[in-house]
Amino acid sequence: MRFSRILPAALACALLPLMASAQDTTVLRGARLIDGSANAPLDNAVLVIRDGRIAAVGAAESVDVPADATVIDYRGKTLMPGLISTHSHVGIASGLEVGPEQHTRENILRQLRQYTAYGVTTVTALGLNGAVFYDVRAAVHSGREPGADLFGADRGIGVPDGAPPASALPLGPDQVYRTQNVAAAREAIREMAARKTDLVKLWLDGFGGTAPKLDPDVYRAAIEEAHAQGLRVAVHIHDLDDAKAVVRAGADIIAHGVRDRPVDEEFIALLKQNDVWYVPTLALDEATFVYAEQPAWMQTEFFANAVHPEVRARMADPEWQRTTLEDPRAAAARRALATNQRNLKTLHEAGVKIAFGTDSGANPFRIPGVAEHRELALMVEAGLTPLEAIRIATANSAALLELEDRGRLAPGLSADLVVLDGDPTADIAASTRIVGVWHRGRPVERERFGH
Ligand SMILES: [Zn+2]
The missing domain is CATH 2.30.40.10 (Urease, subunit C, domain 1)
Structure with a gap:
């Protein structure tokens, strides 16, 4: 004994x-x-x-x-x-490099180890996943490889010359579908179902009228086909009208917060009547400007340990800081973040189901692990209590993923x-x-x- x-x-x-x-x-x-x-x-x-x-x-x-x-x-x-992300990406960036050559088993496993070291024990790669995703998912499900457990939404369906933007986010041919054709969208859904995806992802965003948006007939058909295949659908949106439209079409998860204007009673009723999850991703817009501001928390070991030296050098460059803060996108991101925070508070108080996600991993400045702790802080800044924020990041997110063994x-x-x-x-x-x-x-x- x-x-x-x-x-x-x-x-x-x-x-x-x-x-x-x-x-x-x-x-x-x-x-x-x-x-x-x-x-x-x-x-x-x-x-x-x-x-x-x-x-x-x-x-x-x-x-x-x-x-x-x-x-x-x-x-x-x-x-x-352990925190549970319902909206991240894996194998997109490494250091300052972004592109299909980063979409490797080694890079994804390294990112999953970084997530667990930062307390994020389950990660959802919400689209942009090539064939390698399934190999890694099996390896971490079984525990053969260390790192956060991984779920995902296969490639997802975007738009030719539209979202997700190919200029900012170069992707391999097996990482995203792009179509404005109903039959092709249905076929894409069937292919993803055959590969045993966990969820389906659609992008509906015209970037303020600068890009074509997914055709309503296409997203309606995609959602209908996904449901026929027993799959739930998460939709990237930015604007309130798009969010309402996809909920009416049967979307199960709103994968970003509404950032163009305040949400209204009609939207609240739509979310509640249709039992839809809402994932604000506050940290996404903050990452557009905050590193150029050099807040005190960037001096911590917690932060330094997460950041690739190339990215750290970029963040420390005064010229980069100046141009980043002068860029109109910084001001737009500040407004979007403030609107997103107000909308989170409104929807949470109205009893809408909120889950946790950041869009971490989608570019070099959305840092795995760091983004999730920024999201907690930004939820509290929005007016939620720390316990409410933690509940959203744990039990609620397990419920979104229908995982009864964690959270x-x-x-x-x-x-x-x-x-x-x-x-x-x-x-x-x-x-x-x-x-x-x-x-x-x-x-x-x-x-x-x-x-
Ligand atoms: Zn995303």
Whole structure:
């Protein structure tokens, strides 16, 4: 018989990979626990991990600690569920390079390891996925490769000479469909269904009248065909009228916030009557200007470790900072962010289902892991409480993905959790003070990503 081994938090992540075997029981005790539901945080919690899952969780006096367990003391820390992104992209960028040559197994796996190191344990690549996606998805589903679990929306359907914009986002021929033809759209949906995509993605955005938009007959047919194939549809929108139109056509997920004007009662009623998910992606517009402003949080180890040296050098270049801030796109992004935040607050208060996404990975400045913690901060800035923001990023997003095995710290669920130094309910910035991440009951190795 073995005796309990008690490890201080500082040693746990260094030693545990060497000690733990799959059959071991690990107990995390002493921390404040945010379970991802509407429950208030629990102080001095005990969480028991066995076989990658949460075996028990509760107050110290109510949970038995198995005699042979490895016990980790997390007093003064906070536990929360691993974050779940319902809108990211993988294998699009590496450093400042963007293009189909970045769409490799190696680059995608590296990004998925970066996500887990930053506490994002499940990632949805919402379109722009080539054939390599399915190989990587199988590898991380099975645990053969480390990194965030991966779901996705195959290629998705955009428009010839329209969204997603080929100039900003060069893609390989197997990464996106572009059509304005009903029959071709239906065929694309059937091809994606045959490859066992998790979701379907459509783009509906005319970029302020500068590009052709997906034809209504095409998106209606695509949504109808997807539903016939048992697939749900997420739609990229920017404007309120487009968002209403796709909800009327049967869209299941609005994949960005409405950013042209305030939402109205009609939109709220449409979302609620049709049980549609709404994913604001606030961090997307912030990333257009914030790095040129050099906010204090860019000086943290948390940030530096996530950023490729080429990107860091670009951000530090005064000429780049000046031109970025003078570019009319910076002012437009500020307005879009403010509108998106106001709309989030309105829709959340109205009881619309909100999930978590950032569009991280879609360009070099939408940094995997960093974007998700910016999104939490921006949701709180919009007027949500930290607990509401965390719930959206965990339990709600698991519900969007119809994943019943994760998203909360509750018995039977996957032991995906983040250990924080400090309390994000008091200050959401504590979400970035990560002292450890557990994925499927194992501590995640905290490698350096920024080189
Ligand atoms: Zn996207």
